Amino acid sequence: MRLMKTMKSSVALTAAVLLTGVAASSFSGTSMAAFAQEDGSGGQAQGQGNQGGQGQGSQGAQSGQGNQGGSGSGQGGPSADSDGTGGQSGGPSDTSSGGGKPAWAQEGIPEVELGRLSVARSPDQVLERSLEEALSTWDAVTMEDFYSLPLENADVSILSELSLNWDNLTIYDSPLQNLALMKDILEDGDSQLEVNNDTDVLMAVFLGVASDKTVPITTETVIAVTTILGYPITGDDAEDLAKDAEAVRIAVLAGHG
Numbered sequence: 001m002r003l004m005k006t007m008k009s010s011v012a013l014t015a016a017v018l019l020t021g022v023a024a025s026s027f028s029g030t031s032m033a034a035f036a037q038e039d040g041s042g043g044q045a046q047g048q049g050n051q052g053g054q055g056q057g058s059q060g061a062q063s064g065q066g067n068q069g070g071s072g073s074g075q076g077g078p079s080a081d082s083d084g085t086g087g088q089s090g091g092p093s094d095t096s097s098g099g100g101k102p103a104w105a106q107e108g109i110p111e112v113e114l115g116r117l118s119v120a121r122s123p124d125q126v127l128e129r130s131l132e133e134a135l136s137t138w139d140a141v142t143m144e145d146f147y148s149l150p151l152e153n154a155d156v157s158i159l160s161e162l163s164l165n166w167d168n169l170t171i172y173d174s175p176l177q178n179l180a181l182m183k184d185i186l187e188d189g190d191s192q193l194e195v196n197n198d199t200d201v202l203m204a205v206f207l208g209v210a211s212d213k214t215v216p217i218t219t220e221t222v223i224a225v226t227t228i229l230g231y232p233i234t235g236d237d238a239e240d241l242a243k244d245a246e247a248v249r250i251a252v253l254a255g256h257g
Contacts, residue, residue, distance in 0.1 A: 109227050110220035115212035116175040117221070120228040127229075131180035134172055135192055142170040147195045151204060151244060158205060159251045166255030171209065178210035179229065186231035204241060208248025213256060217246040 114120070122130075146169055149158045161169060172178050185191050185199045185206075193202070207225065211217055222238040222245070233241060 110224045112218065112220045112224050113215055114221070114224065115215045117179070117207075117211050117225050119175050120179050120225050122176065127176065127180045127183060130174070130176040131184055131192075134174075134177040134181055138193060139170065140194060144195055146171060147193060147202065147205070148197050151201045152247065158201070159247055162248065162251035163254040166252075172206070173209065175210040178206040179225070182206040182210075183229045183231070186226065186229060186233075200241065200244070204244035205248055207241065207245040209252060211245070211249050213249065213253040215249075217242050217249055221245075 146158065146161055149156060149161065151157060152159045154160075172181065181191065181193070182203050185203055189199065191199055191202055195202070207222070208217065211221075219239045219242045222242045223232060223234055226233040226238070
């Protein structure tokens with residue numbers, strides 16, 4: 001009996017030791033796992049979180065710059081250069097209308113054949129460069145006398161010189177340069193050329209020389225071109241300018257052949 005009690009005691013002691021070991025092992029594993037999660041894995045998760053935040057921040061910044069660049073590009077652009085079709089002579093067109101479309105894409109522009117005058121649709125920077133080129137090639141000795149003449153009704157006039165003395169003239173022939181010089185007047189009512197002449201006469205010369213020799217200039221032509229340039233001329237002013245510019249075109253046709 002004593003032996004049996006001793007054996008039972010030994011078995012119980014062994015079982016207790018084993019249970020204690022398992023419990024200790026479980027506790028140690030749980031504690032270590034929790035510690036690792038708080039220290040090692042937790043730190044790693046925090047590091048990944050920071051990296052993720054930085055990555056998202058960088059993408060956000062790039063996206064913002066892209067949107068700004070797109071907006072800048074839209075505004076520089078040709079345009080969208082002056083996109084209204086106002087009706088007052090010499091007044092700038094309303095750039096807030098038409099959903100950002102350039103002036104030549106707006107409604108209300110007469111449908112006329114423009115020929116060489118279609119270069120009026122060129123972006124502002126192209127016309128500005130053409131104006132700079134025209135001003136830089138101005139020659140007072142060979143050009144001032146012609147651009148200072150009266151349009152007509154004189155022994156020597158712009159019309160007589162164009163039709164009878166074409167081969168001896170030095171004038172602006174480029175459509176872009178002529179339209180750039182015309183827009184220069186439309187912007188502030190004055191010309192940067194060093195000549196003493198009425199600006200209406202100068203605009204008639206610029207428009208008449210810029211046009212095709214065989215395409216008539218009408219009131220609708222004037223309205224279309226000046227609207228495209230962003231400074232629409234309408235009514236009697238458009239009719240008067242068309243009449244004078246058409247006379248210049250005819251004189252060029254006669255002199256140039």
